[in-house]
Amino acid sequence: MAISEGAFVWTCFPTSEAPREPGLRHVCYCVAASTRLAVMAYTSSQPWTLSVLPMGVRVFGTREAGQLNQRPFVLYLNRLATLPLSPRWFPTLGRPQGEVVAVASANLRIEMMAVMQDLLRRHRDLVENLGPGA
């Protein structure tokens, strides 16, 4: 199964501390994928403890996560990475067990896409630009 929108994929998502290097292996959500790269959203199994749930943060409880073959997790659509389709970033790419852990339902994909559109609209001038040239 190829990496495409809605796929949950093993990803070496970069960290804030080392944003240019592969981080530890995480299951991440594919926001979009092309023939050359994929835009992945970060997930964490750390429970959400704050009272406010910001836009772009989606909590998956036991039932929902179970349907996606996962433990409860939090998806951060506001924390993205553009990654080349290579084993350096997708450690199970091309392996027999496949790189895709689960695929979101059509409804969930629609929901995530709407949130992404909203986020991008809101984002505009709020981007935290700490790029390599900064």
Add this chain to the structure above:
Amino acid sequence: MVLRIAAVPAFRGIGVMGPADGMAACANIHRCRPSCLCLQNTTGGTKLRHMSEPRRTVTIHLPVSRYRRLERAARAERRSLDRHLEDLIERELAVQDEAGGAIRMFVPPDAESLRDNPGELLPTPGESVERYAERQQIFTTLMKLPIAG
């Protein structure tokens, strides 16, 4: 009673000042009182990223009741009062950042050049032409987001 928490530009440390050490450690012209707190401010973002940044000091005034409450909370978390305050500020700034709609986009060096020519967006099975076009727009916008980190 209102607490005075002094801004101390010359003071690089961080701490809660008591009657004994307040005036000695704090170069503030206000002269810290027994219940004066000196703390350095930080800006939004992750804690680790700011650890190496230069620091500035801010002054805040707290009613005694709030001061005592913070003291109790800090003790319960086995943190010093100043560290506890730092944590609270960091937490609040993180919430504000996220609630504000900021997106952080990481792009490693091997992906930077790909953003100009990312290839064809892969369609989702059974996707309509309209939805694909919408996703293409999102994809194009994502490729133009400033790089974080």
